């Protein structure tokens with residue numbers, strides 16, 4: 001199974017994807033990935049290097065091509081849990097002003113996940129949680145990104161979990177319950 005976690009910065013994706021990967025004995029991975037393109041993206045996100053928003057969209061898509069090869073290899077052996085994937089590009093880059101059809105087109109080689117968990121959080125809570133700020137971590141921008149994610153949730157059937165007033169453990173249990181249901185419907 002290929003399971004993806006999406007959501008704005010500070011929504012708890014790294015925490016929950018890590019817990020789930022441990023529980024399932026799955027391969028955990030994230031985007032931007034560890035590829036050389038992923039490393040360049042991290043420099044851009046920190047604000048050290050400036051590029052056009054379309055260039056950044058292309059870099060995320062290029063990193064995803066590299067990363068998807070690794071994901072496909074791992075899926076031959078075990079489940080893969082991924083912290084951010086294609087939908088981060090559709091949400092963040094479209095709100096940054098890049099044409100959505102262009103983003104979808106350059107990402108046409110991405111895999112379709114079996115399940116996408118969208119973690120929703122109150123923006124103030126999210127900003128309090130993130131320690132190192134990147135170029136996208138601004139209140140108004142993240143509010144728009146979260147609304148865009150909610151639109152995508154309808155289009156792509158995400159499982160939406162509001163994490164605002166829940167403990168890490170409560171959310172983890174909720175995720176496991178959803179996966180039990182998913183397995184009943186699709187695997188039995």
Ligand SMILES: Nc1ncnc2c1ncn2[C@@H]1O[C@H](COP(=O)(O)OP(=O)(O)OP(=O)(O)O)[C@@H](O)[C@H]1O
Pocket residue numbers: 007008009010011012013014015016129130163166167168171
């Ligand atoms: N439900 C929760 N309640 C309280 N704190 C939480 C909760 N979930 C995560 N945290 C804490 O919030 C911080 C950010 O969490 P995490 O790194 O998982 O978020 P993220 O969505 O991956 O953020 P980013 O996209 O910026 O990497 C961490 O210190 C984590 O322990």
Ligand SMILES: Cc1cn([C@H]2C[C@H](O)[C@@H](COP(=O)(O)O)O2)c(=O)[nH]c1=O
Pocket residue numbers: 009031032045060084085086087088089090092093134136137
């Ligand atoms: C994959 C991907 C990521 N982003 C943005 C979203 C965040 O601001 C950073 C990644 O930070 P994290 O702490 O590692 O979650 O990158 C994006 O804009 N587009 C993407 O495709």
